[in-house]
Amino acid sequence: MHQNFKSYLLRKGGLTPAEYEQITSYIRAKKIKKGSYLLREGEICTLTFFVEAGLLRLYRLDEAGKEHILQFASESWLVSDRGSVYFKAPSKCYIDAIEDSTVILLDEEFFTQINAVSKGFRKYNERLLQNHIRHLNDRINRLLSASAKERYLAFIKLYPDVLLRVPQWMVASYLGIKPESLSRVRKDLASSHQKPT
Amino acid sequence: MHQNFKSYLLRKGGLTPAEYEQITSYIRAKKIKKGSYLLREGEICTLTFFVEAGLLRLYRLDEAGKEHILQFASESWLVSDRGSVYFKAPSKCYIDAIEDSTVILLDEEFFTQINAVSKGFRKYNERLLQNHIRHLNDRINRLLSASAKERYLAFIKLYPDVLLRVPQWMVASYLGIKPESLSRVRKDLASSHQKPT
DNA sequence: CGCGTGATTGAAACCCTTCAAGTTTAGTGG
DNA sequence: CCACTAAACTTGAAGGGTTTCAATCACGCG
Numbered sequence: 001m002h003q004n005f006k007s008y009l010l011r012k013g014g015l016t017p018a019e020y021e022q023i024t025s026y027i028r029a030k031k032i033k034k035g036s037y038l039l040r041e042g043e044i045c046t047l048t049f050f051v052e053a054g055l056l057r058l059y060r061l062d063e064a065g066k067e068h069i070l071q072f073a074s075e076s077w078l079v080s081d082r083g084s085v086y087f088k089a090p091s092k093c094y095i096d097a098i099e100d101s102t103v104i105l106l107d108e109e110f111f112t113q114i115n116a117v118s119k120g121f122r123k124y125n126e127r128l129l130q131n132h133i134r135h136l137n138d139r140i141n142r143l144l145s146a147s148a149k150e151r152y153l154a155f156i157k158l159y160p161d162v163l164l165r166v167p168q169w170m171v172a173s174y175l176g177i178k179p180e181s182l183s184r185v186r187k188d189l190a191s192s193h194q195k196p197t
Numbered sequence: 198m199h200q201n202f203k204s205y206l207l208r209k210g211g212l213t214p215a216e217y218e219q220i221t222s223y224i225r226a227k228k229i230k231k232g233s234y235l236l237r238e239g240e241i242c243t244l245t246f247f248v249e250a251g252l253l254r255l256y257r258l259d260e261a262g263k264e265h266i267l268q269f270a271s272e273s274w275l276v277s278d279r280g281s282v283y284f285k286a287p288s289k290c291y292i293d294a295i296e297d298s299t300v301i302l303l304d305e306e307f308f309t310q311i312n313a314v315s316k317g318f319r320k321y322n323e324r325l326l327q328n329h330i331r332h333l334n335d336r337i338n339r340l341l342s343a344s345a346k347e348r349y350l351a352f353i354k355l356y357p358d359v360l361l362r363v364p365q366w367m368v369a370s371y372l373g374i375k376p377e378s379l380s381r382v383r384k385d386l387a388s389s390h391q392k393p394t
Numbered sequence: 395c396g397c398g399t400g401a402t403t404g405a406a407a408c409c410c411t412t413c414a415a416g417t418t419t420a421g422t423g424g
Numbered sequence: 425c426c427a428c429t430a431a432a433c434t435t436g437a438a439g440g441g442t443t444t445c446a447a448t449c450a451c452g453c454g
Contacts (some may be wrong), residue, residue: 051329060338068254082330083327127283130326133242133280137280140336143341143373167431180435184435344442366400366401376401377443377445383401397454398452399452400449406443408437409440409443415435416427416434416436417432417434418431422429423426424432
């Protein structure tokens with residue numbers, strides 16, 4: 001029921017098998033249907049979600065009511081509105097399932113517990129945070145400097161797995177362009193490259 | 198020589214005066230001239246800079262050699278390439294001075310020391326990190342959803358002090374538009390609003 | 395003074411969006 | 425398994441916003 005999460009904690013999270021045993025009782029899994037929500041705007045995000053199976057997205061609405069995807073999360077990714085969790089402030093985000101998914105629900109108690117049990121995890125978590133910032137900076141840089149086509153190519157390189165599993169209009173939303181534009185970008189790439197994918 | 202830094206540590210950093218006394222010997226200040234560099238692409242960023250006085254910028258170059266400003270830092274702001282510091286990896290960024298400035302140089306030893314001395318600072322630093330992420334997400338969202346004019350208006354609200362101290366072409370670089378476009382945006386705002394600034 | 399940097403303005407080009415079909419794909423119920 | 429419908433994707437033409445290129449203006453500084 002949470003094999004991915006276990007190997008994630010052991011292989012990347014810095015936990016020893018013994019430490020892992022000490023926190024298993026705090027692990028709660030939940031199955032959710034495609035389209036259902038884990039977080040809505042205005043709510044305080046109290047949980048962090050580990051994707052055991054499936055695919056989630058984190059997005060916001062602008063004043064015009066249009067979606068803008070901030071992040072995709074497939075197997076073995078963590079997703080939450082960190083700011084809302086940390087500051088216990090109402091979130092501006094939505095999190096929902098793009099596919100039927102199984103998620104591990106990580107609450108404050110879980111983190112307290114795992115930090116008490118494992119020194120390694122604390123380090124890993126810090127590392128994760130730093131990595132997150134690096135990614136966000138990269139993305140900002142790309143939005144500042146790259147064209148739609150360049151951003152799409154970068155997306156393919158960074159998230160080849162996600163690309164095949166999400167509808168194109170969501171990719172467009174992530175890239176900050178319209179679905180029609182992405183369609184044209186793809187057409188253009190297909191005609192120059194001889195491999196249309 | 199570092200009044201701002203002192204009151205920053207006491208008022209925001211969570212240090213008591215006694216704790217502050219214990220770390221003063223680790224504080225190094227440096228004066229730098231407008232235009233001089235604190236970090237260049239390819240270097241490993243070992244220092245974090247606290248702006249005691251003046252104004253710095255953090256930027257990158259794209260493949261075409263054009264600058265894209267990621268962050269401004271005026272008095273009492275911290276700036277560094279966190280990723281490079283944390284992972285001891287070559288930076289893709291530049292940091293230079295927009296005005297003659299005085300910066301406090303914070304190295305690994307300083308952080309080790311202050312964390313050993315002050316429990317409050319560790320908490321504050323965590324808070325800072327979370328806040329940083331929140332800001333980056335806000336910016337990404339703005340780049341995804343807002344027009345040049347909207348981004349400019351948001352910039353005015355967020356950094357009214359910086360606005361008056363940097364040349365317009367740098368603001369344009371931060372916003373992800375060309376100086377000419379910013380000029381037109383401003384002209385447009387001046388004619389609709391009756392107050393041209 | 396004159397030079398260089400930054401800001402402005404204009405015209406044309408370009409990229410992306412908008413709107414409006416049409417086509418394909420996927421999901422559902424008979 | 426097919427028929428039907430809705431959603432997703434494609435395509436075209438027109439429009440808007442931003443860029444590009446080039447010229448001009450304003451200003452500060454040696």
